[in-house]
């Protein structure tokens with residue numbers, strides 16, 4: 205193994221803490237090295253360099269630090285092409301590899317609103333990983349069948365960034381010393397940009413649309429991404445909602461996200477969802 209010229213310190217680098225199966229199992233992904241994600245994936249703990257990267261708010265926001273941290277801790281080169289489901293699982297596994305089994309959770313009691321703090325074990329959650337189905341589809345009110353896939357990390361990151369920008373732009377706008385008309389124009393512009401992005405992300409998640417056969421015509425399968433985007437732009441809000449609702453379910457498949465907590469104050473037991481994001485998993489004091 206030790207070739208001439210190899211670093212003698214090579215054997216002293218950090219080693220994988222665990223191996224996991226990813227929910228996508230390599231499906232729905234454009235990753236070239238598909239074997240990387242279709243078999244057990246080694247998970248390495250964060251390096252101190254990774255931790256520093258995660259503390260850069262800008263890079264964290266646009267996904268750059270997450271992408272390079274994923275590469276550092278798994279060896280996967282093109283993290284942006286992973287499904288959002290895979291990225292969630294990888295983040296939790298990195299958290300486990302770096303800081304151990306316990307994850308602190310803090311939320312409000314659903315009954316009495318008291319703050320409930322508890323610690324959950326990550327191990328059983330990682331053991332709950334399930335491989336996604338080969339295909340997901342919804343049938344719309346006009347009988348069209350729409351085949352869907354989970355968001356890529358790139359698209360889920362774009363959506364999060366856009367929502368963040370929207371909020372901060374809105375806040376700036378509200379506090380700005382501009383007249384109402386110019387505020388309204390700025391508001392509409394940024395709203396349009398957000399709407400366009402949502403169309404793009406939604407279209408990317410549509411694998412194909414099938415127009416069912418009728419008495420006079422055979423079934424037609426549409427896979428052309430431009431045709432799909434044009435179609436998404438023109439569908440009714442109700443149809444879009446059917447697709448979005450299904451995508452919201454698909455994007456969370458693959459791992460158990462709910463945990464049961466008990467409130468010490470009123471003793472009621474309730475379920476809450478673990479937030480799968482770096483600020484919840486890593487100690488990011490900016």
Ligand SMILES: [Zn+2]
Pocket residue numbers: 313314315316317318467468469470471472
């Ligand atoms: Zn309570």
